[in-house]
Structures are given as C-alpha cells and as structure tokens.
Amino acid sequence: MTNDLVNRLFKGEPRAVARAISKVEDASEDASELMKAVFPRTGNALVIGITGSPGAGKSSLVDKLALHYKEKGERIGIVAVDPSSPFSGGAILGDRIRMQTLGLDKNVFIRSMATRGNLGGLARTTVDAVSILDAAGFDKVIVETVGVGQDEVEIVKTADVTVVVLVPGMGDDIQAIKAGIMEIGDVFVINKADREGVIRTEKELEALLSLAHRQDLWNPPIVKTVATESKGIEDLSEAIEAYSKFVKEGGRSAERRVAIARWRLLELTRERLLARLLANNGTEKEIERLAEEIAEKKRDPYSAAEELIGRQ
Amino acid sequence: MTNDLVNRLFKGEPRAVARAISKVEDASEDASELMKAVFPRTGNALVIGITGSPGAGKSSLVDKLALHYKEKGERIGIVAVDPSSPFSGGAILGDRIRMQTLGLDKNVFIRSMATRGNLGGLARTTVDAVSILDAAGFDKVIVETVGVGQDEVEIVKTADVTVVVLVPGMGDDIQAIKAGIMEIGDVFVINKADREGVIRTEKELEALLSLAHRQDLWNPPIVKTVATESKGIEDLSEAIEAYSKFVKEGGRSAERRVAIARWRLLELTRERLLARLLANNGTEKEIERLAEEIAEKKRDPYSAAEELIGRQ
Numbered sequence: 176m177t178n179d180l181v182n183r184l185f186k187g188e189p190r191a192v193a194r195a196i197s198k199v200e201d202a203s204e205d206a207s208e209l210m211k212a213v214f215p216r217t218g219n220a221l222v223i224g225i226t227g228s229p230g231a232g233k234s235s236l237v238d239k240l241a242l243h244y245k246e247k248g249e250r251i252g253i254v255a256v257d258p259s260s261p262f263s264g265g266a267i268l269g270d271r272i273r274m275q276t277l278g279l280d281k282n283v284f285i286r287s288m289a290t291r292g293n294l295g296g297l298a299r300t301t302v303d304a305v306s307i308l309d310a311a312g313f314d315k316v317i318v319e320t321v322g323v324g325q326d327e328v329e330i331v332k333t334a335d336v337t338v339v340v341l342v343p344g345m346g347d348d349i350q351a352i353k354a355g356i357m358e359i360g361d362v363f364v365i366n367k368a369d370r371e372g373v374i375r376t377e378k379e380l381e382a383l384l385s386l387a388h389r390q391d392l393w394n395p396p397i398v399k400t401v402a403t404e405s406k407g408i409e410d411l412s413e414a415i416e417a418y419s420k421f422v423k424e425g426g427r428s429a430e431r432r433v434a435i436a437r438w439r440l441l442e443l444t445r446e447r448l449l450a451r452l453l454a455n456n457g458t459e460k461e462i463e464r465l466a467e468e469i470a471e472k473k474r475d476p477y478s479a480a481e482e483l484i485g486r487q
Numbered sequence: 488m489t490n491d492l493v494n495r496l497f498k499g500e501p502r503a504v505a506r507a508i509s510k511v512e513d514a515s516e517d518a519s520e521l522m523k524a525v526f527p528r529t530g531n532a533l534v535i536g537i538t539g540s541p542g543a544g545k546s547s548l549v550d551k552l553a554l555h556y557k558e559k560g561e562r563i564g565i566v567a568v569d570p571s572s573p574f575s576g577g578a579i580l581g582d583r584i585r586m587q588t589l590g591l592d593k594n595v596f597i598r599s600m601a602t603r604g605n606l607g608g609l610a611r612t613t614v615d616a617v618s619i620l621d622a623a624g625f626d627k628v629i630v631e632t633v634g635v636g637q638d639e640v641e642i643v644k645t646a647d648v649t650v651v652v653l654v655p656g657m658g659d660d661i662q663a664i665k666a667g668i669m670e671i672g673d674v675f676v677i678n679k680a681d682r683e684g685v686i687r688t689e690k691e692l693e694a695l696l697s698l699a700h701r702q703d704l705w706n707p708p709i710v711k712t713v714a715t716e717s718k719g720i721e722d723l724s725e726a727i728e729a730y731s732k733f734v735k736e737g738g739r740s741a742e743r744r745v746a747i748a749r750w751r752l753l754e755l756t757r758e759r760l761l762a763r764l765l766a767n768n769g770t771e772k773e774i775e776r777l778a779e780e781i782a783e784k785k786r787d788p789y790s791a792a793e794e795l796i797g798r799q
Binding site for chain 2 (some may be wrong): 210211213215430432434435447448452462463465469472474476477478483
C-alpha cells in the first residue's frame with residue numbers, strides 16, 4: 176500500500192502526491208513510513224519561500240512565477256499556507272481556481288495547507304509537503320506564506336531562497352517588520368510597482384538593507400514587479416537564480432542546515448510525544464474532564480497538565 | 488521569593504508584572520508555581536483581542552483605545568505579539584516609545600511578546616501574560632496580534648471580544664481572509680477611514696457579514712476610525728462594550744470556554760512533555776548528533792524523533 180504510493184510518488188503522479196500530503200497532514204499511521212522513504216530522495220528541488228503581508232499580491236506573483244518556470248519546461252510545486260483554511264473548506268476551492276489559471280497538468284501541482292486542530296503542526300506538515308514535492312521530482316517548489324506569524328516565519332526560513340514581497344505606500348509597515356525582514360529576505364520584491372510611492376519604498380528599503388549585516392555577505396537585490404501584468408517576473412527569476420548560484424558556490428553554511436534539521440526534529444518530537452500520550456487509554460476522557468474543570472476555574476492549566484503527564 | 492512576587496503582582500506593581508511575564512516566557516522552574524497562584528485570580532478583566540494585517544494601523548488604534556480607557560480612570564494592560572522580535576531586541580525599544588506616548592504610570596502596562604527558540608510556545612506564553620495582567624487587577628487587557636498566523640489566530644480566539652481591523656482599498660485582501668474573519672470578528676473596524684475606498688470596503692464587508700451565520704446571533708458592528716487623529720475611538724469602545732454586555736446577558740457558551748481550556752491544556756502539555764525529555768541527561772547532545780545526521784541526509788527526521796523518544 177505505502178510501497179505502491181511511494182513508487183507512484185517518485186514517478187511524480189499528482190494523485191499520489193496529493194494523497195501523500197494528506198497523510199502527513201492527518202498524521203496518519205503510515206505517514207512516518209512514507210516520510211522515511213521520501214527523505215533520502217529530497218534535496219534536488221530549489222525551494223523558494225515567498226512571504227509578505229496580506230494584500231501584497233503574493234498569490235498573483237507566485238502564479239506568474241510558476242507560469243514562467245513552466246514555460247521553461249520545468250515542473251513546479253506550490254504549497255500555499257492559507258490562514259483562512261482553519262475556518263472553512265475555502266482553500267480547496269481556491270486551489271482549483273488557481274489550478275485552472277496555471278493550467279491543469281502534471282507539471283504544476285498546487286496545494287493549500289490548513290490548520291488541522293491541535294495535532295499535526297502547520298509548520299511540520301508544510302515542511303513535509305515540500306519534501307514530498309521535492310522527492311516527486313518537481314524542479315521548483317514554491318512555499319507561499321504570510322510573512323508575519325511565528326510558524327509562517329519558521330516555514331520560510333527552511334527554504335533555499337526567501338523572497339520578501341512589499342508594496343508601495345506601506346512605510347509604517349516596513350518600519351514595523353524591518354528587524355524581521357532584514358534577516359530572512361534573500362531577494363526583495365516591490366510588487367504593484369505601478370502604484371504611487373514606489374520610489375520612496377525603494378529608498379526606505381535600500382536604507383534598511385544598508386544597515387543589515389549578513390553573515391554570508393550577500394547583497395539582497397530589490398526587484399520591482401507588477402504581477403497582475405506579468406511585469407518583472409523574469410527579473411525576479413534571475414534574482415532567485417543569482418542567490419541560488421551564490422549559495423551553491425559559497426556553500427550554504429553547514430550550521431544553517433543543522434539548525435533547520437534541529438528545528439524539524441524538535442517539532443516532530445513534540446508532536447509525537449503528545450500523540451503518544453493521547454493514544455493512551457482514557458486520556459481523551461481525562462482531557463475533557465480537566466478542560467471542564469479549568470473552564471469552571473476549579474483548577475489551573477498548569478497542575479492539570481502535570482496530572483495529565485503523570486498518568487503515563 | 489515567588490510568594491513575595493505573587494503578593495506584589497496582586498497589588499499591581501508594574502515591576503512584579505514584568506518579572507512574572509518574563510518567568511512564563513523563560514518557562515523557568517517557578518513559572519508553574521506562579522501560574523497556579525495567578526489562575527484563581529483571573530476572570531475579572533475584559534480581554535480585548537485586536538487583529539488585522541500589518542499596515543492596518545493596529546498599534547495606533549490600540550494606543551488610542553488604551554488612552555480612552557485611561558482617561559475614564561481604568562487600568563489597561565497591553566500585550567503586543569510582535570513578529571519582528573524573534574530577530575532582534577527591537578520590541579523592547581518599541582515598548583518604551585509606546586509607553587512614553589501612553590504616559591508612563593501604574594495604570595498602563597505594555598509588553599511585547601517575542602519568540603524564544605523552540606521552547607515556550609508564543610501562544611501559551613501570550614495567554615499566560617494575559618492571565619498575569621488580569622490577576623494584577625488591570626480592568627482591560629488588550630492583546631494585539633497580526634491576524635494571519637496560526638498561533639496569532641489562536642491567541643485572539645481566547646479573548647473575550649475580538650476586534651478585526653481593516654483598511655480601505657484592500658478588496659483582494661478581504662476576499663482572501665473572509666472565511667477567517669467572518670468567524671473570529673465580534674467587532675469590525677475600518678481604520679484610516681479618511682482614505683479613498685472606505686464606502687466600497689464597508690459595502691463589501693457588510694455583504695460578507697450578511698452571509699455569515701453566527702451561532703450566537705450577534706450582528707458584528709462596523710466602526711470607522713482614524714486612529715492617528717483619535718477619531719471613532721469612542722464608537723469602538725461602545726461597540727466593544729455592547730458585545731461584552733451581549734455576552735454577559737446571553738452567557739458565553741460553556742462549550743467555548745471548555746474549548747479554550749482544552750487548547751490551553753494541550754499547548755502546555757505538549758511543551759512540558761518536550762521539556763521533560765530535554766531535561767534528561769545527554770538528550771541535548773543526542774539532539775545535536777541527530778540534527779547533524781539529518782542535515783547530512785544520513786537519516787530522516789521521523790526515525791530520529793522515534794529514537795529520541797525511545798530514549799526515555
């Protein structure tokens with residue numbers, strides 16, 4: 176069963192890819208077996224993280240970039256971390272609409288990642304989905320997230336190249352997130368560059384970048400795009416390529432690779448520890464009882480957690 | 488020591504409050520004892536969650552709302568979940584600047600919550616900080632987050648009243664997050680309401696709200712503000728009050744309170760399980776070794792996590 180799925184996955188069959196991602200999302204029994212088979216086949220795709228505020232036009236930019244790669248004969252996987260999905264099934268509909276825009280074929284795969292209750296952390300499942308697409312032979316894997324949440328920043332930090340998308344006329348915003356973007360952006364995009372204020376935004380960004388001290392001495396380029404009109408996409412693709420080449424030549428620091436591996440290991444361990452506890456007979460019932468007592472202020476969450484762990 | 492801290496905390500001493508929050512952030516030994524003492528004293532403050540995209544002007548809005556409450560003689564605590572903090576010490580400087588604007592006294596307390604490595608989840612520490620402010624006798628506790636990350640949405644869902652902040656001219660944005668905001672917003676704000684496009688944004692929002700089916704039959708009001716000019720703050724305060732009254736009369740569903748308690752219990756349990764594992768002799772060394780092996784693709788994260796858990 177898993178063997179068959181793995182074989183079809185390695186051939187790049189879209190349905191096998193979709194099913195494999197669902198397995199890691201559901202944290203199902205065989206997800207672990209699956210990922211053990213997948214992991215050794217990873218490391219060939221270029222993983223591009225694209226992040227920015229809502230309203231920055233990330234989706235359009237990602238779609239146009241994917242089309243650009245597709246036209247060059249490459250296979251592209253897109254993993255969109257969709258914050259609205261916890262509340263609805265809207266993500267799946269959204270994927271279908273985007274699939275139609277991009278052309279529904281074997282060479283473009285798109286998937287939105289949703290929050291699924293308390294098990295199966297979003298960051299872990301997203302990173303696993305990227306590994307699956309990588310192992311399935313996609314040349315480029317684009318991870319699209321809003322760039323402001325804790326998990327979302329973690330996700331984007333695991334990419335090979337991180338693209339931060341800004342829009343003109345958000346000066347306050349740049350000020351607010353400057354500490355963050357200085358360190359995670361390898362390439363900066365000013366999208367909607369036909370809008371007023373683009374020069375000011377560029378100047379501000381340049382000033383901020385000049386203050387940053389990157390350990391790897393890379394000087395992050397600023398690319399101007401109008402994604403809806405497909406303008407600047409070639410430039411963006413070249414900037415991504417340039418950073419990728421820079422890293423390959425210099426060698427991405429082993430330290431960074433170990434840091435990512437460490438983060439991934441701890442995420443998974445944390446999740447597994449809770450899953451093991453929950454699998455114990457009667458734990459679910461115990462949790463319900465404790466939650467009710469906390470809600471009624473009959474006890475505090477800390478002593479309740481201790482009691483729960485003590486049961487093991 | 489903790490006893491003394493707890494007593495000073497209950498008297499509302501700002502330094503005791505700050506120290507208590509640091510303790511829960513650091514997941515220090517006595518944080519658990521502290522929170523056990525704090526918990527029974529919670530439930531008196533009105534907890535207001537304010538969320539919205541970067542650039543929506545949340546900070547200004549929060550500051551003006553806090554000033555409004557302060558002028559009415561109330562004590563206000565602000566917990567700002569700051570996505571830039573993982574990367575720098577910028578948050579502390581930001582707090583100081585805001586403190587000066589708000590007037591540095593015993594009646595206004597502001598604290599940014601930062602990511603602190605892999606231990607001590609942001610959502611858990613933020614919710615603990617809210618409990619601390621509540622127990623310290625603050626009348627209003629405002630939690631300010633970007634409204635798009637997974638953790639950030641979880642945090643805001645634990646508030647008594649959730650305010651979603653939008654700005655004109657972000658039509659695409661509303662479409663993108665509609666599924667989410669429909670269910671978490673008790674009050675909607677269109678900030679920067681002196682900008683073009685405010686009527687269109689209002690109409691779109693009204694249309695979306697008319698499609699929503701809230702179980703509690705509350706009809707979320709839309710308030711227009713220009714925070715930088717202190718316009719509409721009184722209206723916002725009234726809308727918050729109205730929802731708070733509505734909930735008090737109808738009684739917030741026990742179901743919802745239990746759901747929050749359950750989430751909090753599981754967050755804490757997950758964190759404690761990992762902390763217990765890490766406290767074992769030699770685990771840190773084992774993690775370093777495994778992370779290196781994963782980085783070198785000598786093994787996969789799944790089997791590494793299993794090995795780590797098996798050591799217990």
